[in-house]
Amino acid sequence: MTTLFSDTAPSPSPPPRPASETAGRGPRPLRDNPVLILLAILLLLAALVAMVRLVDSSAQFTPDFLSEVVLYALCAVDLTMLVALVFVLVRNIIKLVVERRRALPFARFRAKLVLVLLGMTFVPSVLVLIVGGELIRNSANRWFSSPVDEVLSSSREIASEYYEERQTAVSRHATRLARMLAADAIAARDVATVRSQVAPDVTEGRVGMVEVYQIVPRTSPPEVVSVFDVAAPTLPGDHVGASAERLAARVAAGNTETRFLEPLRSGGELVRAAALVRAGPGGRPVGVVVVSDYLTGELARHARRIVGAYEGYQQLRVLKRPLEGVYLSFFLMMTLFILVSATWMGLYLAKRITRPINMLAAGAREIGAGHFDHRIEPETVDEFGSLVDAFNTMAGELAASREKLERSRLELERESLEAEGRRRYIETILKRIATGVVSVDSSGTISTMNSAAARLLTLDAAAVGQPYAEVFGRSDLQPLADLDRLGRRQQEAGGGQEVALEHDGREVHLAVAATPLRESDGTAGTILVLDDVTPLIRAQRVAAWRDVARRLAHEIKNPLTPIQLGAERLRRHFAGAAEPTRALVEECSSMIAVEVESLKSLVDEFSQFARMPAPRTVPSDLQALLEDALSLYHGIVDGVAIVRRYGDAVPLVRVDPEQFRRVVINLVDNAVDALTRQDGLRRADAEGVVTIETAHDSTNAVVRVIVADNGPGISEGDRVKLFMPYYSTKRRGSGLGLAIVRRIIVEHGGSIEVDENVPAGARFTIELPC
Amino acid sequence: MRALTCGLVMVLGLLVAQDGSATEAAGVRVVPVAREGRVLVSFSMPDALTDELHEAIQSGLPTTFTYYVELRRTSAIWPDRLVASATIAVMVRYDNLTRRYQVTQMQDGRTEQVIVTEDAVTVRHRVTTFNRLPLFSTRPLRSDAEYSVRVRAHTRPRISLFAWPWDWLRRWAALGSAKFTFLP
Numbered sequence: 001m002t003t004l005f006s007d008t009a010p011s012p013s014p015p016p017r018p019a020s021e022t023a024g025r026g027p028r029p030l031r032d033n034p035v036l037i038l039l040a041i042l043l044l045l046a047a048l049v050a051m052v053r054l055v056d057s058s059a060q061f062t063p064d065f066l067s068e069v070v071l072y073a074l075c076a077v078d079l080t081m082l083v084a085l086v087f088v089l090v091r092n093i094i095k096l097v098v099e100r101r102r103a104l105p106f107a108r109f110r111a112k113l114v115l116v117l118l119g120m121t122f123v124p125s126v127l128v129l130i131v132g133g134e135l136i137r138n139s140a141n142r143w144f145s146s147p148v149d150e151v152l153s154s155s156r157e158i159a160s161e162y163y164e165e166r167q168t169a170v171s172r173h174a175t176r177l178a179r180m181l182a183a184d185a186i187a188a189r190d191v192a193t194v195r196s197q198v199a200p201d202v203t204e205g206r207v208g209m210v211e212v213y214q215i216v217p218r219t220s221p222p223e224v225v226s227v228f229d230v231a232a233p234t235l236p237g238d239h240v241g242a243s244a245e246r247l248a249a250r251v252a253a254g255n256t257e258t259r260f261l262e263p264l265r266s267g268g269e270l271v272r273a274a275a276l277v278r279a280g281p282g283g284r285p286v287g288v289v290v291v292s293d294y295l296t297g298e299l300a301r302h303a304r305r306i307v308g309a310y311e312g313y314q315q316l317r318v319l320k321r322p323l324e325g326v327y328l329s330f331f332l333m334m335t336l337f338i339l340v341s342a343t344w345m346g347l348y349l350a351k352r353i354t355r356p357i358n359m360l361a362a363g364a365r366e367i368g369a370g371h372f373d374h375r376i377e378p379e380t381v382d383e384f385g386s387l388v389d390a391f392n393t394m395a396g397e398l399a400a401s402r403e404k405l406e407r408s409r410l411e412l413e414r415e416s417l418e419a420e421g422r423r424r425y426i427e428t429i430l431k432r433i434a435t436g437v438v439s440v441d442s443s444g445t446i447s448t449m450n451s452a453a454a455r456l457l458t459l460d461a462a463a464v465g466q467p468y469a470e471v472f473g474r475s476d477l478q479p480l481a482d483l484d485r486l487g488r489r490q491q492e493a494g495g496g497q498e499v500a501l502e503h504d505g506r507e508v509h510l511a512v513a514a515t516p517l518r519e520s521d522g523t524a525g526t527i528l529v530l531d532d533v534t535p536l537i538r539a540q541r542v543a544a545w546r547d548v549a550r551r552l553a554h555e556i557k558n559p560l561t562p563i564q565l566g567a568e569r570l571r572r573h574f575a576g577a578a579e580p581t582r583a584l585v586e587e588c589s590s591m592i593a594v595e596v597e598s599l600k601s602l603v604d605e606f607s608q609f610a611r612m613p614a615p616r617t618v619p620s621d622l623q624a625l626l627e628d629a630l631s632l633y634h635g636i637v638d639g640v641a642i643v644r645r646y647g648d649a650v651p652l653v654r655v656d657p658e659q660f661r662r663v664v665i666n667l668v669d670n671a672v673d674a675l676t677r678q679d680g681l682r683r684a685d686a687e688g689v690v691t692i693e694t695a696h697d698s699t700n701a702v703v704r705v706i707v708a709d710n711g712p713g714i715s716e717g718d719r720v721k722l723f724m725p726y727y728s729t730k731r732r733g734s735g736l737g738l739a740i741v742r743r744i745i746v747e748h749g750g751s752i753e754v755d756e757n758v759p760a761g762a763r764f765t766i767e768l769p770c
Numbered sequence: 771m772r773a774l775t776c777g778l779v780m781v782l783g784l785l786v787a788q789d790g791s792a793t794e795a796a797g798v799r800v801v802p803v804a805r806e807g808r809v810l811v812s813f814s815m816p817d818a819l820t821d822e823l824h825e826a827i828q829s830g831l832p833t834t835f836t837y838y839v840e841l842r843r844t845s846a847i848w849p850d851r852l853v854a855s856a857t858i859a860v861m862v863r864y865d866n867l868t869r870r871y872q873v874t875q876m877q878d879g880r881t882e883q884v885i886v887t888e889d890a891v892t893v894r895h896r897v898t899t900f901n902r903l904p905l906f907s908t909r910p911l912r913s914d915a916e917y918s919v920r921v922r923a924h925t926r927p928r929i930s931l932f933a934w935p936w937d938w939l940r941r942w943a944a945l946g947s948a949k950f951t952f953l954p
Contacts, residue, residue: 064926064927066927067926067927067928067929068926068927068928071928156866156867159867160866160867160868160869163867163868164868164869167868257885257886257887261868303867304867307830307865307866307867310830310866311829311830311831311866314825314828314829314830315826315829315830315831317825317829318822318825318826318829318831318929319826319831319927319929321929321930322927322928322929322930325930
């Protein structure tokens with residue numbers, strides 16, 4: 001029974017999912033870290049503030065710094081952000097397209113969400129950029145207006161003209177003094193003479209200061225040496241003498257630039273001009289006069305302020321485009337910042353929204369696939385978190401229900417297997433037992449039929465499922481056709497009843513029991529149990545016949561000797577009588593003696609049948625036994641050929657050699673007799689052949705011995721009674737030969753059957769267990 | 771990411787190619803002469819002082835014209851090898867009060883000459899034309915070898931609307947060049 005349960009193990013439940021495989025339990029990405037997100041936002045805000053401050057203080061930057069550094073930096077940042085924006089957009093658009101093509105869950109929803117957020121940000125941002133850009137350009141154009149331009153230009157002209165006039169005046173003084181100064185006095189470094197010539201200009205207030213230098217002869221480049229200088233007391237003392245000397249040296253060297261403005265630390269400026277002192281008209285230069293005049297600090301400041309304002313205005317005009325570029329770049333940067341932020345935020349939000357839904361969908365799929373231990377880690381404490389909790393609870397309950405179901409299923413499966421085992425067990429028993437069992441359901445249909453029943457009733461498996469009445473309506477099964485009657489008779493008799501069936505001329509005796517199957521709701525059908533009692537009947541008959549034979553032998557054999565002795569006495573008594581009498585007595589006594597002998601041999605056969613000893617079996621070589629038996633026929637049977645067909649590897653069989661020899665001789669005798677009888681049944685032109693075959697059937701563990709002839713054969717009616725005692729087809733046969741043969745074979749545990757030989761004759765098949 | 775990098779490289783290549791064509795269009799005339807142990811370089815770039823730059827000068831902005839002059843040994847197979855280089859910078863500052871230009875010429879960061887002039891033509895000449903500047907020594911030069919002198923230039927301050935990041939490439943694009951064979 002154990003094997004019945006071993007072939008169908010219960011189906012294993014799905015293995016538990018590893019924790020790492022469950023959704024949402026992997027390492028959280030950086031972008032989901034709130035601290036990092038906060039830090040990134042703070043950094044961006046700091047960068048934004050820095051940019052705003054940078055733009056605020058752009059007015060203080062030098063044009064170089066503005067156009068080279070600030071503008072470069074802003075443009076670089078803009079370009080980087082543009083590239084980042086394009087990259088983020090293209091990457092995510094491709095991703096969304098791929099997700100939609102792959103029909104990933106919520107791809108369409110994510111795409112819509114991102115597009116809506118982008119659209120909501122992109123349109124106003126670009127509009128603000130366009131309007132803001134135009135605003136900046138217009139504002140820059142408004143910086144410059146004709147009145148301001150004219151005022152500044154005029155002011156600068158006035159200041160410049162004033163300076164020009166002062167410089168021209170100082171130059172004129174220098175030229176006049178250079179003409180007036182005596183070259184000899186300078187060459188001789190006559191300070192008194194020089195002073196007398198130049199000092200009045202200073203003292204009379206025409207100029208602020210006069211310095212006279214001598215050109216050192218034969219120096220190249222020419223060097224100058226101070227000869228005399230005089231300054232007005234109002235002149236600030238923080239002027240630098242070296243600058244006048246440098247101017248003198250430059251002029252002495254032939255430089256045409258004779259004027260020079262020297263800013264003073266006190267705030268004013270010295271207007272200096274130099275002129276060459278020549279030794280006569282067109283003569284060689286011997287000295288240089290440097291005349292300086294003082295411009296007050298207030299005046300210089302005003303002039304410088306005017307020029308500064310003008311230059312600032314003009315520089316603004318020149319740098320208008322880079323400045324516009326700075327503001328536009330900043331504006332563009334802000335727009336791009338908003339766009340990148342919006343794009344990223346859109347994607348981030350879409351992910352934040354769809355991620356839990358995706359996880360729930362994936363979780364549902366996992367649950368659907370039978371992974372009831374799948375859980376989702378809640379990432380938020382909002383409604384999505386509650387949803388995830390509810391999902392996990394549901395998954396837990398499902399897992400518990402599944403476990404219960406699984407247990408029930410296993411229990412059912414176990415019970416089913418047990419029932420199946422029992423069924424197979426019963427089926428095996430029914431299959432193996434010799435008792436035929438036929439079950440008929442309540443509708444009168446044959447439900448089951450074991451092989452013994454099929455064999456006894458000569459039915460095949462196709463009868464199962466057929467109506468009982470139809471199957472048992474066959475002529476040879478008529479005694480079993482009325483199931484109800486069988487049931488009633490069984491009840492009346494209180495047990496089974498014997499039914500004789502005839503199949504192919506062979507009589508089969510069956511003990512039949514028809515038992516109704518009763519259930520609580522009524523009759524569920526009938527069980528027909530069939531026992532083959534043919535051997536029992538046959539044995540009973542044989543026993544009866546043996547008893548009869550013993551009695552006959554006893555009753556007949558006893559009077560035979562007196563009869564025989566009486567006949568002898570009569571013959572001897574009438575030996576001397578007259579011839580007719582003696583001849584009559586002689587004839588009658590001889591007839592009595594012959595018949596008595598015949599009766600004796602008949603009685604001997606009866607005795608032998610009645611007192612047949614139990615076989616003493618030894619392992620024997622059948623082929624040798626057969627040859628021994630067949631040797632008796634060698635040369636004594638004319639017109640009959642004995643053909644031997646011995647099988648290979650026929651094993652030794654436990655038989656009583658003497659009894660087996662008797663069986664063979666009996667069968668061969670019968671065959672020869674059938675072939676030599678001139679009853680016209682055998683064709684005259686055909687030679688009589690007796691075939692002896694042996695074969696080993698390893699499947700059924702039997703050895704078959706076949707004795708066949710091509711004689712007239714045995715009719716179907718004779719075949720049925722052939723093995724019965726005292727039945728013979730011969731004129732003088734006792735009818736015990738084949739009965740003895742069957743008895744010997746049966747007592748050896750084997751069987752003997754007779755069939756029609758093909759193409760003609762009879763065929764006896766003996767099966768002996770080996 | 772790889773595709774993006776390839777795209778950027780292609781765009782950069784196109785821009786460089788555009789710069790190269792602009793260089794040829796500029797047509798700077800360069801004349802190198804080796805004499806008395808020095809390589810004297812003359813070059814002229816009349817278009818360097820544009821109207822916008824003139825305005826910038828007149829507005830009192832210190833305006834600098836910087837020329838990068840390179841002496842290279844030419845090669846048919848390999849890229850030309852740099853032998854020596856010099857940077858000529860000319861800064862012009864206009865004083866709107868005195869109406870004078872102060873032109874300061876520097877070589878490799880060293881002030882070579884400072885002039886003050888009222889003449890705008892002189893200033894234009896000073897910032898665009900350079901005659902026989904003894905920039906390089908002939909000592910590292912090999913006899914009968916071919917050399918080239920390349921001139922690149924750029925001006926400050928920038929007066930364009932945007933400063934494209936690839937503008938710096940223009941600084942490294944030669945505006946003019948001339949070859950010569952050194953015969954000692």
